[in-house]
Amino acid sequence: MNSNFSCQTCASADQKLETFISKLSVETSHHRMEGQSVKCGFGLQGICCRLCSNGPCRITPDGPKGVCGATADTIVARNFLRAVSAGSGCYIHIVENTALMLKKTAASKGVLKGKLALAKLAEIFAVEEADEHVRAEKIADMVLADLYKPDYVKMELVEKMAYKPRFDRWKELGILPGGAKSEVFAGVVKTSTNLNSDPVDMYLNCLKLGISTGLYGLTLTNLLNDVMLGEPSIRLAPVGLRVIDSDYINIMITGHQHSIFAYLQDRLIQDDVIKKAAAVGAKGFKLVGCTCVGQDLQLRGQHYQEVFNGHAGNNFTSEAILATGAIDAVLSEFNCTLPGIEPICEELKIKQICLDDVSKKANAEMMPFVFEEKESQSNDIIDAVIAAYQARRGVVALNIDGDHGNDDTLTGVSEGSLKSFLGGTWKPLIDLIVAGEIKGIAGVVGCSSLTAGGHDVLTVNLVKELIAKDILVLSAGCSSGGLENVGLMSPSAASQAGPKLRAVCESLGIPPVLNFGPCLAIGRLELVATELAEAIGVDLPQLPLVLSAPQWLEEQALADGAFGLALGLPLHLGLPPFVTGSPVAVQVFTQDMLNLTGGQLIIDDNAKSAAASLDAIIEKKRKELNI
Amino acid sequence: MKRIIIDREKCDGCLNCNIACISAHQEGSNFYTVDLQDPDAQARNFIKYDPQKGYLPLFCRHCDQAECVLSCISGALEKDPLTGHVQYDENKCAACYMCVMNCPYGVLKPDNKSRTKLIKCDFCDDKPDDPSCVKACPKKAIAVKEVSL
Amino acid sequence: MKIVIIGASAAGISAAKTIKASEPDTEVVIIAKEDRVHSRCMLHKFLGHQRDAQGISFIADDFFESSGISWLNNTTVIGLDAQNKTVKTHDNQDISYDKLLIASGASYFIPPIPGLRESKNVYGFRDLKDAQLLDRECNTAKDAVVIGAGLVGMDAAVALLERGLKVTVIEMTAAVMSLQLDQKSADAYQQLFEEHGAAFILADKVVSVDVDAVGRGRTIHLASGKAVAADLIVIAAGVRPAFNFTEGSGIATNHAILVGDDLKTNIDDIYAAGDVTGMAGIWPNAMKQGRIAAINMLGEKLLYQDRYALKNTINFFGLTTLSLGNINPQPEEKCQILIREDRNNYQKLVIKNGVVEGVIFQGNIGGSGFWQYLIKNKIDLSAKNKDLFSLSYADFYDQDPATGEYRYAV
Secondary structure (H helix, E strand, O other): OOOOOOOOOOOEOOHHHHHHHHOOOOOOHHHHHHHOOOOOHHHHHOOEEOOOOOOOEEOEOOEOOOOOOOOHHHHHHHHHHHHHHHHHHHHHHHHHHHHHHHHHHHHOOOOOOOHHHHHHHHHHHOOOOOOHHHHHHHHHHHHHHHHOOOOOOEOOHHHHHOOHHHHHHHHHHOOOOEOHHHHHHHHHHHOOOOOOOOHHHHHHHHHHHHHHHHHHHHHHHHHHHHHHHOOOOOEEEEEOHHHOOOOOEEEEEEOOOHHHHHHHHHHOOOHHHHHHHHHOOOOOEEEEEEHHHHHHHHHOHHHHOOOEEEEEEOHHHHHHHHHOOOOOEEEEOOOOOOOOHHHHHHHOOOEEEEOOHHHOOOOOEEOOOOHHHHHHHHHHHHHHHHHHHHHHEOOEOOOOOOOOOEEEEEEOOOHHHHHHHOOOOOHHHHHHHHOOOOOEEEEEEEOOOOOOOOEOHHHHHHHHHHHHOOEEEEEEEHHHHHHHHOOOOOHHHHHHOOHHHHHHHHHHOOOOEEEOOOHHHHHHHHHHHHHHHHHHOOOHHHOOEEEEEOOOOOHHHHHHHHHHHHOOOEEEEOOOOOOOOOHHHHHHHHHHHHHHOOOEEEEOOOHHHHHHHHHHHHHHHHHHOOO | OEEEEEOHHHOOOOOHHHHHHHHHOOOOOOOOOOOOOOOOOOOOOEEEEEOOOEEEEEOOOOOOOOHHHHHOOOOOEEEOOOOOOEEEOOOOOOOOOHHHHHOOOOOOEEOOOOOOOEEOOOOOOOOOOOOHHHHHOOOOOEEEEEOOO | OEEEEEOOOHHHHHHHHHHHHHOOOOEEEEEOOOOOOOOHHHHHHHHOOOOOOHHHOOOOOOHHHHHOEEEEOOOOEEEEEOOOOEEEEOOOOEEEOOEEEEOOOEEEOOOOOOOOOOOOOEEOOOOHHHHHHHHHHHOOOOEEEEEOOOHHHHHHHHHHHHOOOEEEEEOOOOOOOOOOOOHHHHHHHHHHHHHOOOEEEOOOOEEEEEEOOOOOEEEEEEOOOOEEEOOEEEEOOOEEEOOHHHOOOOOOEOOOEOOOOOOEOOOOOEEEOHHHHOOOOOHHHHHHHHHHHHHHHOOOOOOOOOOOOOEEEEEEOOEEEEEEEOOOOOHHHOOEEEEEEOOOOEEEEEEEOOEEEEEEEEOOOOOOOHHHHHHHOOOEOOOOOOOHHHOOHHHHEEEOOOOOOEEEOO
16 A cells, blocks of 8 residues: 555646656545546536526436426527636636736836837727826726626727727627626526527627637736736746745745736845745745746746746646645635645645635635735735745655756747747748748647546647647647646757748747747737738638637636637637537537638547648638638 | 346436437437437436435346246347347337336336337447446446346 | 147247256257247238248247257147147157147137138138238238227238228227227227228127128128128137147146146146136237246246236337226226326326226336236235326335345335
8 A cells, every 4th residue: 555545547648747646645636537537418418407496407308398498409508608608707807807906006106017018008099198107007997997888888999909800790790799797797697597598699699708708808918917017028947846946935826817916926035025934944935837827927937037936837737736745825816726725735734825705715814915905915925824834844745746847948928029039020920831831820728627538638639730730839828838848838849840840940949839828818829810810911710720729628718719719710629518419509619600700619539630620721721822 | 147236325316327328329429419309319227216215227127037028029039148138139029019018117118209119228238348327327326246147 | 858849839939948948958849830930919010011921930040950949840739648648740640748838829710600601711810821811812802801800900900901901890899909998099099090091890790791602701791781892801809729639638628728827737747828728818928828837847836926917018000008907997896097198198097996907008108017017916006195197116116135136115
């Protein structure tokens, strides 16, 4: 007998991580997969309805309709719109907080690190204020004003943000969103008991939520954060469990709201705080990146080299990171903060503090972030973490796999940094695409899950297939957490690409998979796509560009997906989003969407055949563009 | 012989066994794609519910002295001497449904659509491993065990 | 040991199978007047040309070879010498036995109606030979008359309709299949048959048949004065156990061969099973009797107790019905009758003192097998505080922990 929690853990594309987890004496998500391996067929098909006390109703041969008369098509559409609404709500919460943060930062004349981002937003929003703080506040106000509009008043920034051909199409389809928060409300109302039963109306509503989610929740969150926290810049950085340095007091951060840490991360490296750390025997404080907020820090890591150790892993690596024993506290402000970290924190005496009650963990201390009290709050956090450090170090065993990950992941890629890397113009990239040196672009985005073969298995396998076909991969979200840890974002990964892409990568010294950071950066991919389309003079659906969320996990991913479809892009998912029980849903997503927006859903959990489908689409689009 | 042994206390009535059974008998389908609205979609197992006793899974026992076999006028139902399972040959069946009448446990039923064949558990004998229902049970309320005749 | 079985239908074959399964070394000889083993319940499939003779067999193609059973087909037993333990066949063979099973079944019966017995175009619908003769007639005949609207008559009618004949069914009682159905459920079938071209004359009686110059019955006269033209006539007015060959053997009979609960006749080593005992009535029971007789012949002691024979299923034109027990109780029986109907179903329960006496389920009969158990075991349902129509085996659910087999908790 050994102390391993269970001999059965799920596979991971990250072999070292798989081995590390299989030897842990604490339970992780990877251990729980086995116990959840048998899935409910009604759930998988989306044909279980729990909207009223006559239910749960499930569509069966003997019960082809719910008690109320809802068909499989209605039930699936309601469930799906509910999920997209919830997912949209999550991202809208993030952009709301971010805009509020910018507003308060600007109002209090705080530091604005991203001058370029501010200029860019001012240009898009047509704000002509000379003073940068006034300008920033005005920008924040404009975003907030849109978010708070009722659903019957269209948001004003959509037209300013969106690519014109897309905006026109959305207008034709009647899917221009009203106030983003109200749209979530409308989606929830529509899908309640005995309200909307028209699947097509509900799917159009999903597209509307996709637009508000994408332009505000994703794109604007990035840009607003860039204003406060600085623009990303390209550099090589270490990733994986190796980034954890036990000589420091380590804080793992989980969530999506980088600006909540803006003050704290600067405070942690001030002399008095370092002295406090030294007083208890540590060299200082370090932030250990995990989940998307970790990706955000990594993306802007150029500005935070001293306090940020690097990105250790994605959502389903978080438990393993804690299990190293070298993390002293977890600060959470959003998902993906797994409930599974709670017993690990308990056992390893890790302090848990939540800064936003939407992610309140059962055994965490709640310290809701208040801008005006950020100084005192930061001090409280620092003291609490030091106390945890003292209580646990020396008591809790360390188990850091220093071999996990790598030191040369290329990070800091954004629409801005990539363009400046190319010399301030997209022309070199367009030329490479036209010449066929890069066959096309695949945005492999979204989450990590433990299904579809295991942790990051489909994501990694699909990306390997795509780059072998000379397709350049851009990644944003937890998918990039997995891809970087297996080395696909290191320049040496060029050797795994097809001959043409390999040559391009090697001449530029870049990997064939570019790391845009958090899932929020799907918005950055949209900016890249739009700028490319603009430069070529075509609409988005014409580009040799595909999207894939091979291991989409949750409702936010579905809202992202709705954005992708609204943009008119082909979207691959590894597993169906709980809609296959409805013939109408399958028809709308896989066929009719082509006529609506130009988008299309492709479901395939096989890396080879999925890559072949995406490759065929890229080839087709190239042909249509005569390149 | 192998029999599906039922631990009814564990059953939660999720009907996954139904879906698995329908899928196993719907060519090329899986849990995502199985068409539950097809009139031919019929499970060979049943979950009944009793407020006092809870869920009561009804699965073909492949009885030692199978009344269905004894009632068959066409030779379509035979007890396989090797596996002990009662196998059904649709081509031989005359759809008289004496077997439905004679199954003491009400497990057998005619097909819904054409009433030309019998819907009966085949123990997924044409598939590797355990029967599909057993593999699909999240509660392990059903399990294959060797029983002596 | 050598066991001789007379008859190769349900009881005979079931017995042979049982013997060979438990004692493969026992010598088994089956003597049958038929050319080949066939299921009489499937004759309509043969006559209707849905299946050939092979297709209505109920045994595996290599049944006799693989189980090592001697098969004497086209052989009629004409005598039995119980003293010397031999049976005599029509071709003068004397076949010895250690144990004998008489499973010679029954023969159809032609009522003594003037002209009927004499007509050359009158056929029963009992075995393959009958069906083969009818099959030949169907090539030229146009008008068919079926006398008797019981299950056999209706089987014949459905096959004749299938062959494109104009079919008239004449029945003494007021409804078709009156042993199995009540008026309402019978009407449903009558209507279906009529939709498929059949005509019914109910509550009427054949009084005479006009025979033409070549000896064929041409016009059937009824008590009502009606006359029906016929090219062929099927008589389905019941059967009689067939045991002529036992005359003088000392076997006790009373319109049937008499047996005890062990299915042994009054003579040691001679058993009887199936229709010849007059207590089978239906295929599953004949199968079970064959099995029990076989086990007893091998020296075990098993009693035939599951005698319940008032049961049937009907499936014509995709309309299925389960019929059990006393389905048309007389008013003086003071039964409670429960009816439930919908677009596709008619269901009737006959209850007396909390015990189900009769069941008709027409339409969906899935999962209805447990009702037979409730009726034949006279299970008292008065304590079941629920709608009786919603009963299922789940209401009596119990398992044998050792084998996982179900049993009844009552």
